[in-house]
Amino acid sequence: MSPNEKVALASLLSRSWRDPGNMLNIGIIGSIVTSLVGGVTLYKNDGGRMKWAAPLPLFGILGLYEIKHRLTPAAPLQSKYITFKSKGAKSRWSGRKIPAATLTTLYLDDEIDFTMDVLAALENIDDFVCWMPSWPTIRFLINQLYPNSGNSSLKDKKTTKREIADHYDRGNDFFNAFLGERMVYTSAVFESDSDTLESAQDNKMRKICEKLRLKPGDKMLDIGCGWGTLVGYANKHFQTKTTGVTLSKEGAKWSREHNPGCGQGSCDFLVTDYRDIPETEKFNAISSVEMAEHVGLANFQTYLNKVKTNLEDDGAFYIQVAGLRKGSDWKDIAWGLFMGEYIFPGADASTPLNWYINELEQAGLEVESIENVGIHYSLTLHEWYKNWMKNEPSLSSKYPGSLCRLWRLFLAWSTIASRRGTATCWMICCHKQLDSFDRSKMIKNQGAMCGKPGSNKWTEAAKFQQFK
Known part of the structure; x- marks a missing residue:
């Protein structure tokens, strides 16, 4: 088993031992250790080879906690x-x-x-x-410390494939009900108060392609391509030869059906683990849009070194990642645990920005630009929420009521969480850290950081009227 991801993430979110993440680590792990050391032998079998040490200190702590917990x-x-x-x-x-x-x-x-x-x-x-964390939360976290108990720290290929299938192969109609026409499950970019969800997603794809400095004939790889929208966009508008890889069979099926020009040498979709991409395949540009969170903390260098291996020396790498803020409070922790238990159980690499940057530099990648688009995620989620509330009745006969209620809660709570800064999203562009890299290229995509000319004319107040 890899080092426990939840324990490591809780520490990464904390500034001091008094922050919630570290307090949970200290309380839970400390109670377990104390129990093992101070347990009382209650039972021995006839051979005297087995004994059960009752975790009395843990039971005592939980008992006192429950008494306090009942007095909310x-x-x-x-x-x-x-x-x-x-x-x-x-x-x-x-x-x-x-x-x-x-x-x-x-x-x-x-x-x-x-x-x-x-x-x-x-x-x-x-x-x-x-x-205040309740017993179900504590039980979930304790289970994360042990293998074969729903532990999401396991990031082998088999476990990763199952996690992705459990979520993304639920049904394309389910995701279409809230993602809308573009079928993009990542943050859009709103450049005008007149932008719709669709135009905002187009803005995001255009910006990604510009940041990657794509030109006709470039070979591009999109790791975690979802429903293939970015692959199709790059192929159509920038004339690239793009390959999308995903572990979702349903996603690949949708991608092929909605990009009829692909499969003829211009673009293709493969159902494969990123670790199985042949090392001999080289690409001018590689994108990974909100997929890296599923890689896991322990595997992140493996992932980045794989990107580095498949990237041409003069190529560009774009990584878009959703993250949590440093110094998370109890409200942040509650939302994060909700997401970890119910929505994305394997996405433990949702960290503060400094961790991502350190990992990129550790892998020998030089960061060119970083944009925080967290507030755009809030706007995106709100559009998804409105779509879901409009379309949920048509799904109620196919999907369980508990799942439909979960999605209402997920999209609504996440809209608020990203608006208050609990969660955010970064667009990060980088390249190999080589002396020979032509850094004058970086000047050419500065416009991609600013959006369309005049985009600063729209006001946040106008867009946020929808929240009232």
Whole structure:
């Protein structure tokens, strides 16, 4: 097993031992160690070879924690946002703030509902949610310490393929219901207050191609190509010979069906692990758009060195990554754990920016430019949320109600999280750190960092009216 990803990530998110990530590590791991050292032998078999050391210190700590946990702050405004559908949930939580993980469980199990639009309710989430970690959260984190218990630290090819299939092969109609016409599952870039989701995704793809300095005839590789939209865009607008790789069979199927010109030498889609791309294949440009988070912390150098091997010496590498902020508070941690447990269980390499930069430089890649597009992610997620709420009824007969409720919660909560800075997204462009690299090339794509001329005329206030 690789080093535990959740433990390492919690530490990366912390500035000091008092920050939530480190507090969770200290509390959980410390309790387990204390239990092993101070456990009491309760049972021996006849041969005297087996014994069970009861983790009494851990039980004691959890017991005291549960007592405190039951005394969450009062929530006088709770009824404005929450309605109880089960007597048990009402008896336990009526009038009190509900821990975030418990709220998620109750909502998915249809024991509570919101009295209004989910996003509107979550805009006031502090009125009815307690950010103190609850027992389900602690149990999830303890399970992450052990293999064969849903541990997402395992990043071998078989496990990675299963994780991707579990999420991305759910059904193309499911993803189309919120991603819309472009079928792009990554942050768009809004350059005007008149931009739609589709035009904003086109803006993003144009910027990526410009940052990669693509020219006709270039060989391009897109690692984690999703539904093939960037591959098709680069081929159509920049006349590249582009290969997209994915582990999703459904994604590859959609890509081939919606890019009819591909497969004839101009572009192609392969269902393969990035680690299996032949080392002899060389590309002028390589992109990896919000795929690297699935690589894992321990495998990140393997991933970057693979990119370096397949990249021409004068080529460009574009990596777009979603990350979490340094010094995350309890609200950030709650959202991150929700994402890690329910949405992207293997995406443990969502880190603060400094970790990504250090890894790139460690691999011998020189960073050219970095753009923070986190606020654009919030706008993108809001568009996805509106699409989902409009199209969910057409999916309700095919997909479980709990899954539909999960997606409402995911898209609404993530819209808010990226707006407040809990999560963000970076566009990073780099090249091999070689003396012979012609750095004058970097001047040519400065325009790609600024968007269209005059794009600064739109105001955030105008775009954010949609949140009110």
